[in-house]
Amino acid sequence: MWSAGRGGAAGPALLGLLLAFLVPGGGAAKTGTGLVTCGSVLKLLNTHHRVRLHSHDIKYGSGSGQQSVTGVEASDDANSYWRIRGGSEGGCPRGFPVRCGQAVRLTHVLTGKNLHTHHFPSPLSNNQEVSAFGEDGEGDDLDLWTVRCSGKHWEREAAVRFQHVGTSVFLSVTGEQYGNPIRGQHEVHGMPSANTHNTWKAMEGIFIKPSVEPSAGHDEL
Numbered sequence: 001m002w003s004a005g006r007g008g009a010a011g012p013a014l015l016g017l018l019l020a021f022l023v024p025g026g027g028a029a030k031t032g033t034g035l036v037t038c039g040s041v042l043k044l045l046n047t048h049h050r051v052r053l054h055s056h057d058i059k060y061g062s063g064s065g066q067q068s069v070t071g072v073e074a075s076d077d078a079n080s081y082w083r084i085r086g087g088s089e090g091g092c093p094r095g096f097p098v099r100c101g102q103a104v105r106l107t108h109v110l111t112g113k114n115l116h117t118h119h120f121p122s123p124l125s126n127n128q129e130v131s132a133f134g135e136d137g138e139g140d141d142l143d144l145w146t147v148r149c150s151g152k153h154w155e156r157e158a159a160v161r162f163q164h165v166g167t168s169v170f171l172s173v174t175g176e177q178y179g180n181p182i183r184g185q186h187e188v189h190g191m192p193s194a195n196t197h198n199t200w201k202a203m204e205g206i207f208i209k210p211s212v213e214p215s216a217g218h219d220e221l
Contacts, residue, residue, distance in 0.1 A: 035210055036084060036154040038092035041109060042205025043080045046071055046173045047159050048196045051186050052080040052203065053115075053171075055108045055132045058182060063120035066131035067113050071173045071186035075204065081109040085137065087144055095208045100149040103165050105137075112136045114143035115171075117164050117190045124176035128169050128190035142166045148194070156207065159199040164190060170198035 036042065044053040051071030056079045060068050072080060085105040086092025092104060106115040113132035116139060120129040133139045144165040147154050154160055162171040169190030174197050176187040191198060 033155070033157050034207060035097040036156055036202050037094075037208045037210050038084055038086060038096050038098060038104075039094035039208045040205060041081050041083045042207065043075075043203045044082065044106075044200045045203045046197075047199045047201050049173045049175055049186060051173060052077070053082065053106075053188065053200070054080045054185065055111060055113065056182075057111055060123060060129070060131065062123055063129045064118065064131055066116070066133050067108075067111065068182070069115065069130045069132050069188045070178065070182060071188050073184075079108075079110055081205070082106045082115070083109055083137075088138070095210060097153040097210050098147055099153055100147060100151060100160075103144045103146050105139075105143045106145065106162075107137045108132050114139045115145065115162075116143050117167060117169060117171075118142055119167065122187055122189035124178070124187045125174055125189055127172070127174075128167065130171065130188045130190055145171065154202075156202045159201050161194055161198050162200065163194075168192070170194055171200065172198040 049071065051073055054072040054077060055067060055069045058068050059065055084098060085107055087103055087105060098104060111132060112135060114134045114137065116133035117128055117130045122129045134143060145162040146165055148161040148163050149158055169192055172191040173186050173188055178185050
C-alpha cells in the first residue's frame with residue numbers, strides 16, 4: 001500500500017516563487033550550453049530510458065516507507081526539479097561549477113527532501129531503493145552523491161553518472177514501471193556497476209552563471 005503525504009498543493013506556483021528568488025538580476029541562464037553550477041535548479045534525464053528524475057509526496061508502501069523517487073516521461077512536470085547543493089559542511093558555493101568527482105546533494109524543489117539511498121530493496125527490481133529523505137533540505141550523510149563525468153567540470157551537454165558516497169551504487173533506471181497510484185512511472189534504484197542504465201543529462205532548468213572561470217583538465221567518467 002502506498003501512502004500520500006500532506007502538502008504539495010502549491011505545485012508550480014511554489015516552484016515559480018523559488019526560481020524567482022534564485023535568479024536575481026540576470027544571474028542565471030535557462031537554455032544553451034555551459035556548466036552545471038552549485039545552486040542551479042534543473043531536471044535530469046536518464047539518457048537510455050528517456051525519463052526524468054522525479055519525486056512527489058507519495059511514500060513507498062514497502063522498504064523504508066520514505067518518499068518515493070521515480071522516472072517520468074513528461075518534460076513539463078514541476079515535480080521533476082532538483083537543486084544542486086553541497087554537503088552539510090558546504091563545499092559548493094552558489095555559482096561555482098560542479099567538478100567531476102565532487103560530492104553533492106540533489107534536493108527536490110517542491111518537497112525539500114534530498115535524493116537518498118540505503119540498504120533496502122527496491123520494490124520492483126530488487127536493486128537498492130532510492131528515496132527522498134530529510135526536511136527542508138537537511139537529511140544525513142546518505143544524501144551525498146559523487147558526480148562522475150569526463151573532463152574537469154559537469155557540462156550541461158554531457159552524460160554523467162551519480163555514484164552514492166555511502167554505498168557506492170549508481171543512480172539507475174532499468175525500465176520497470178509502477179501500477180496505481182503512480183501508473184506508468186519508472187522505478188529508480190541503485191545498481192552496483194556503471195552501465196548504460198545510469199547515465200544522466202541536465203535538461204530544463206535555471207542555471208546559475210559561473211562565478212569563477214573553470215580551468216582545463218580531464219578526468220575519467
